[in-house]
Amino acid sequence: MKGEKGMNGEKGLVGDAGAQGIKGEEGRKGEKGTKGERGLVGDVGSKGNAGETGRKGEKGEAMTLNWKQCVWNRADGKDSGLIQNCNFRKHDSNSALHVAYAENLAIDCSSQCCSRWYFTFNGNECSGPMTIEGIVFGYPANNYPYHHRQIEGYCENIPAGQVTIGFNIGNCNKHTSTTYNGLTGWIAVSHIMIAEVPSPQK
Template structure:
């Protein structure tokens, strides 16, 4: 059913239209003809979303902010557990410092027949090295009858070398008329000696199966002991 207000609007519009036709001035009241509003139509369906627009231009970088204050130092963390023991490295050789060596020299006539002739204290750096010892001097034996012998040997802290063998030399005399005062030398390497201060000494004594005889060391010349530390041999 059409509302009364709508009917009134249509009636008024019709009268105005007829009046305009009679007066032959339809243009004068054209604005009044459409004075009544029509019935609201049904809302249309929403349109589709448009395509995404293009990205805008990149803006300028902002100003660098001020440096912040350093925070407080954190507390010390717990100590971690001990890692596994590493593999033992290979045995190294003596470094570039050179060979560790020492020389002890003296000049005296020593007529000791049995016992210590001279001692030389040496500081050994490493327990894995060997010591080379050389003793040089005039050495002789003499006896009233044929067949006498003297043995000169080296000791380390009072004991003879056992690695690999002793360092020694012997002088034998067959004729009682000879007095063989000649320069002689004995030398050798000794292994398995600990590091530290080592008392290296030259001593004289009896040969095996021979008794005491008249022995002489260092007659009228210089005697010497030379000690050198070398990498230990594995042969």
């Protein structure tokens, strides 16, 4: 017959670690979790060191207002050459001159004709950037077409100092063989306006 169960024996010593098992396959990526609550605002960081003081800029030279107006009251029948000079003192070699003529101009002829009015600077026409001029074209049906006209523009590359600005009349470029009857000024006062201005933007 089977006897009674005996008492448990003492616990044995821990055995050596077994060899590492084979790594299983990577599991499927889980679904994206819900967005967590916004975290607390962090503390303000410490103030950084002050940067080095920049170098003081050089003081620029302000251009003072420099302008002049020459006026006369006469009807000038000159067909070519100088009509009026106006002297002007220019302060800065890097500035430009703005010149303008305003008054009546006309031309008289028995056939088609053309006269040209233009500015000169110390005897030369402007080359920076181009000449400053205006023309009047006429034909017999519109004899003596007196109208108020204005001719103006800017001239660069003129040295500082005394500048003689002339208002002149001559033939148009395509009508050089004949000098026509030009008429400058009539009843009203003629004006040449001159102003020194900063050089234009490039």
